[in-house]
Each structure stands twice: as structure tokens, then as C-alpha cells.
Amino acid sequence: MSRRNLYFFLLILAVVIPVALALWFTIERGPAKLAFKEKTFSSLKGWGADDQSEAFVAFLKSCQTLTAKPALGIPERFQTVGYVLAFAEVCRVADEGKGAFTASGAAARTFFEEYFTPYQLKVGRKKLGQLTGYYEPLLEASLRPDPGYPVPLYLNPDDQITIDLGKFRDSLKGTTLTGRLEGDELVPYYSREEIEGGALAGQGLEFIWVKDPINAFFLQVQGSGRAKLPDGSFIGIGYAGKNGHTYTSIGRVMVEEGIMELEDVSLQTIRAWLEDNPDQLERMLNQNASYVFFRPLEDGAGPFGKSEAALTPGRSLAIDPRFIPLGLPLWIAGEKPSLTNPAEDNEAFNQLLIAQDVGGAIKGELRADVFWGFGENAEILAGHMNHEGAFYLLIPKTVSLEN
Known part of the structure; x- marks a missing residue:
């Protein structure tokens, strides 16, 4: 075998063997359980x-x-x-x-x-x-629309359709799909950006309005919280459902964009950056298409888990x-x-x-x-x-x- 042919033979082995091993581990052994x-x-x-x-x-x-x-x-x-x-x-x-x-x-x-x-x-x-x-955040809010409380929280909408895909294929057990009907077609439910843009406006789903959009976002991340009303009373806010979109950590997005190092990411550092960069607030929050719907709770009740x-x-x-x-x-x-x-x-x-x-x-x-x-x-x-x-x-x- 010439030196040139030997070179190409070794090159092929260098490419083929790792691929073959990877396939063997994937097919024969599968992922660790x-x-x-x-x-x-x-x-x-x-x-x-x-x-x-x-x-x-x-x-x-x-x-x-x-x-x-x-x-x-x-x-x-x-x-x-x-x-x-x-x-x-x-x-x-x-x-x-x-x-x-x-x-x-x-x-x-x-x-x-x-x-x-x-x-x-x-x-x-x-x-x-x-x-x-995770924890229960405290928000300042109003039970009535008010210019000082511009961010509405929504009840679970009635037009959501959730499908258990495990009923169609065993390999999809535990997987659900959430969407809505658009004519005869099932399409993804509205994303965070679409909801914040008014996709649910006029349906009477708003039940409370929050003063700070950053606090409203962190309420969605935590899943439940408490609201202090203008008269000094409190109301509990409980999880009711979500729009079915995949959750995306904006902390990870900030790391990927070079805004901060992974070891520096915390709720506190994320909040500080959002407060210091109001011109980037909407863009950054919309990186997480997942959106949570809520329900009112009596103060002191809950919060309640999935159980x-x-x-x-x-x-x-x-x-x-x-x-x-x-x-x-x-x-x-x-x-x-x-x-x-x-x-x-x-x-x-x-x-x-x-x-x-x-x-x-x-x-x-x-x-x-x-x-x-x-x-x-x-x-x-x-x-x-x-x-x-x-x-x-x-x-x-x-x-x-x-x-």
C-alpha cells in the first residue's frame, strides 16, 4: 500500500470508528436510566x-x-x-x-x-x-385597571386544548401538547409575546393588575405569590395553568449573550440587569415563550402544588x-x-x-x-x-x- 493510500485509509478509520462507536452506544446500550x-x-x-x-x-x-x-x-x-x-x-x-x-x-x-x-x-x-x-413573591397590585398597575394577570382561558400524546404512542407517555383551534386546525397556543401584545384582551380573563412587569414575570417563574392591594389588604395568587410552550431560562440566555457569567446568575442578578436595562426588558422577557395563568386565593390559603x-x-x-x-x-x-x-x-x-x-x-x-x-x-x-x-x-x- 502506498503512503498516500495508507494516509487515506487511516483518515477513514479516524472518522468511521468514532461514529460507529457512538452508534453502538446509542443503539445497543441506549441512554443511562x-x-x-x-x-x-x-x-x-x-x-x-x-x-x-x-x-x-x-x-x-x-x-x-x-x-x-x-x-x-x-x-x-x-x-x-x-x-x-x-x-x-x-x-x-x-x-x-x-x-x-x-x-x-x-x-x-x-x-x-x-x-x-x-x-x-x-x-x-x-x-x-x-x-x-422557589418561593412566594410579593407584588403590588390592584383588582381594577389603573394606569399605575399596567400588567394584567390572566385566568386560565377556555379555548385551550391539551392532548395527552401517550394515548397515541407508548413512547410519548407523560408528554402533552397544548394548543387552540384555528378553524379546523390545531395550532400552538399564544406565546408570551403574543399574550403580552394583547392576544387575550377583551375576553374578560384579567382578574388583577400588577404594578411592576419584572415582578409579574418572576411570579410566573415561581408559580404562585401574594399581592398587596392599595387598601393594604392581601390576596393570594395561585397557579392555574400554562400556555404549553417550552420554558426558557432568561438567565441562560444572558449567559449565551455574554451579559453575565454562569456562576453569577441568580434571581437577584437577573432582576438587577432587567432594572438597569429597561430598553431590553421586553425583548429579554419574551425569550421565554412559556406563560403562566393564575387564579385568586384567599390570603393565607396555599400555595398548592401539583399534588x-x-x-x-x-x-x-x-x-x-x-x-x-x-x-x-x-x-x-x-x-x-x-x-x-x-x-x-x-x-x-x-x-x-x-x-x-x-x-x-x-x-x-x-x-x-x-x-x-x-x-x-x-x-x-x-x-x-x-x-x-x-x-x-x-x-x-x-x-x-x-x-
Whole structure:
């Protein structure tokens, strides 16, 4: 073989072999799946130091809503009669013994240890997941149109059509499509830009008007909040639905555009940039085509998660229900921002939480969002939390898992 032919032969090998290997890994092995590794409670970092009575109360709230809707938020691998019956049984035990189990953190811990088995979640070699936070923002608003309150919030429109694609193809289970009819054709529902441009005006869907467009946007990101009215009274604002468009993080857009570095992105830095660049505000907010619709709540009621249970600060968790069942407890071993210096310092976060909510940005096996509640501290924690942590799912002991 001539030197020239040898050169071309080696060049072809250099191109073909990596492609062939990539195809082999994709076709033969496929993507790594969520695996469950059984653990003991004594191996969970900080397990004995956590006051789990708060988590028990949150768990009981989920029991009260989910046992009435056993099919809500259950991933495919848990869609068995055995799991549904096991969850109902631990809920029955919790309800009957709630007086004793809420007496102390130790009593609640006994309940979880007796009726659950902890499993560490991992995907391939990846054992740590991403933890972020969310909270209830406070907005200034009016129940009547007013030039000082220019941003309307909308009720869920009646012309939305949501299709469960899993009914048409097994590979699309858990996937929905939201649109509207335009003649005989189903088209995507209005985007954020179209809605802000008046696509829903004149339909009587406005129920409250907000003073600040930036606060209105962050309310949509958080999913619920509270509004202070001109007379000093308050009203709760709860999640009602969304337009079906994919959520886009404007923080990530800012990184891609070179506006800030990834490590500098937080709710606080994003807000500061938007306030300092009013000429870019509309363009930047419209990068996120996803739009959330709301409903009024009595002040003090809720907020409510996807499980329809009222959320508990520091104990409620938003997860991806394609992988983790709503209602189950999770032990999180990681870190959270320090309240004294949240941009620089962290502290241990080893705590039992309950999967009670979902979120547009919460996608993936090892992804979760901690609900921090209402107030300044909640905003600090939610705004700065972007940490890694180990996830341990507590599953009723009578449920058999096969990886």
C-alpha cells in the first residue's frame, strides 16, 4: 500500500470508528436510566439530626389529596396495583397515628423508618442531582385597571386544548401538547409575546393588575405569590395553568449573550440587569415563550402544588413526575446558600422533603426545586440556590423495585 493510500485509509478509520462507536452506544446500550440503590437510614448523612415532624405533616397533606386521585403524578415504573395499595396503606397508618407521630421529630422518624426503605437515585455513574429553590413573591397590585398597575394577570382561558400524546404512542407517555383551534386546525397556543401584545384582551380573563412587569414575570417563574392591594389588604395568587410552550431560562440566555457569567446568575442578578436595562426588558422577557395563568386565593390559603396539597416551606419539593412519584418523601443531602452571605457561602442541607409539586424548568431524573415559602429570607434562599445534592427516595417497604 502506498503512503498516500495508507494516509487515506487511516483518515477513514479516524472518522468511521468514532461514529460507529457512538452508534453502538446509542443503539445497543441506549441512554443511562434512573437506578435505585437500596440504603439504610443510618447511612443517610444527618438523618438523626433532622426534625422530621414537619415532613410528616407535609406527607399527611399529600396523602389527603393523592389517595383520592391515585393515578396523579405516578411514573410508568410505579404504575402498578401493588404500589397504589402500598401508598394507600402507609397513608392510612400515618392518618391513624398522626397524634403520636407529630409529637416529636423522633416519633416521626420512627414512622418513616418503619414503613419505608431509602433508595439512592443515580443515572449511570452520576449520583448527585441539581437543587434550586422557589418561593412566594410579593407584588403590588390592584383588582381594577389603573394606569399605575399596567400588567394584567390572566385566568386560565377556555379555548385551550391539551392532548395527552401517550394515548397515541407508548413512547410519548407523560408528554402533552397544548394548543387552540384555528378553524379546523390545531395550532400552538399564544406565546408570551403574543399574550403580552394583547392576544387575550377583551375576553374578560384579567382578574388583577400588577404594578411592576419584572415582578409579574418572576411570579410566573415561581408559580404562585401574594399581592398587596392599595387598601393594604392581601390576596393570594395561585397557579392555574400554562400556555404549553417550552420554558426558557432568561438567565441562560444572558449567559449565551455574554451579559453575565454562569456562576453569577441568580434571581437577584437577573432582576438587577432587567432594572438597569429597561430598553431590553421586553425583548429579554419574551425569550421565554412559556406563560403562566393564575387564579385568586384567599390570603393565607396555599400555595398548592401539583399534588393539590398546600406547600410547606423547606419541606415541599418540586420534581419531574416522569421519574419520581408525587407524594413520596425524599432525603436530600447537599448544601444551601447561607443567609448571611448567600452569594459566597454555603451551609449543610440534610433534610427530609416531600415530592408535592412540578415545574416547567424541573426536568430530569436528578432535578428538584425546594419551596422556601414567603418573605425576604425565602427570596434569598430561592434566588441563590443552585447546588448539588444526593437524592434518596423513600419507598414503601412492601414495594418491590427492579432496576
